[in-house]
Amino acid sequence: MLCFPREDKMKDHSLSAMIGEDRLFGGKADILEQTGEKTVFHLDCRDGDGTMVIYRVFPGIELIFNDFHAFHCAEAQTGGRDDILEINHCRSGRFECRLSGNFYGYLGEGDLSANIWSVQRISSGFPLGYYQGAEVFIRIETAQAALSGIWGGIGIDLRALKERIIGSRPCFMMRAAPRIGDIFDRLYDVEKNIRSGYFKVKILELLLFLSIAPLETNGEDRPYFPRAQVESVKRIRAELMEKLDQHITLADLAEKYGLSTTALKTCFKAIYGKPVYAWHREYRLYAAAQALRKTDRSIADIADSVGYENASKFSEAFRRQMGCRPLEYRRFPLPFAGFSGAAE
Structure with missing residues (x-):
């Protein structure tokens, strides 16, 4: 039997709480809507704006839908955390990230990236002036405890996953791949009455896929510039x-x-x-x-x-x-x- 732990028994250190308490964007984010299911934020950007719709999926795991219409965005003050894993998928547009050492990386349509919060991002932006994508935010220790109660853990070791896809790199990037597209594309238009359970199943599928699949980049290097x-x-x-x-x-x-x-x-x-x-x-x-x-x-x-x-x-x-x-x-x-x- 698939048994999901109750989140209300664990202390709230969620992404939505950090944004709502102005710990990440320095007052540039406002709450538009907040329910038991989701929190919707509006972000004020230098030359536009954006929305973040955040769903709590498991304790320690949140799913965020980002929709920005701007060239520049406020950079989150992540505080050098290495216990938080962030997985991003670009649906449309392009994402630019300037890392410490003055190197830039880019995420294009259909691409997937992963990084930990200890990686210092100097700035972020959207070279085409718009960006839509989904993000999986994972607080590793909290999420691992929650996942261990699901089908005996179903073989997901988040600590090992972090080492597998990140290792010594500042960021992992994977070119658009059909299997990744299949997982993420179905997340954007889910009927409300099945959304909660569906998000859980798809997040588990993503984590299992990244845990066992060959992490090729479809024959192309993803260089930093x-x-x-x-x-x-x-x-x-x-x-x-x-x-x-x-x-x-x-x-x-x-x-x-x-x-x-x-x-x-x-x-x-x-x-x-x-x-x-x-x-x-x-x-x-x-x-x-x-x-x-x-x-x-x-x-x-x-x-x-x-x-x-x-x-x-x-x-x-x-x-x-x-x-x-x-x-x-x-x-x-x-x-x-x-x-x-x-x-x-």
Whole structure:
């Protein structure tokens, strides 16, 4: 029989309590809703805001759904705790984390990461201006005691799991994998009447999977990038956004900013999720769509301003992206497909 321990018999050291008592975000979080099942927080960010919906699943284990619309976010003051394990899954957008030593790591759509709170994060942000994802917060000792009463512990040793996936690394990252996607994707839209039990089952499935599955990264390294390189790539992106009517080669950009073309391409894709040219082509069309919606400039003028030699080529490129010609879009504008987070 599956028997879940009662949480009300244990002292409350939950994430929701720490946030509610202003121990993590320094007064930048407000409670929007609080019930026996969940706590909803609103976070004030420097250039936007976000919500965190926190469910208590087991004693010592909480499930958090994050939804942010900002480029920067308040960094939690974790206090160097090595008894807290945090597992994150990115549903959409991208997450940027600057670690001590001035290195950056990135989490993309479908990716999973894990870290302990003793890892010092200097800053965090969302390079695309938005982020949605789920997080599993585990207070290891409390959670281990709770899980030991479920089917004889069902083989989950959280201390061993921490060593297995973290080891001596500052953070573990796994590329998008079908099994991880299957576990997390079903968490986002669960009927209320089964939510509590369903969350328990899926969290146990995740912990068992991470305890026994090969921890491959699907053949790709997940590198950390030095601060100087990241800042150079962000300046390159800003230049590309300003010079939409110009065709600048990667070789010229790399030389100007002191990077190799390989480093430029690798770092740019890690930050923004797309190759440089693909991103630039899409941003040019995004800027054109904005001009079509907000101005009465001619199609030819807009095409020229975003680097197209003639209106015909521009019209075809716009149709491939949006599914309609520029004139049709001007009459009936739709949300721009596949592009968000235009500028910081």
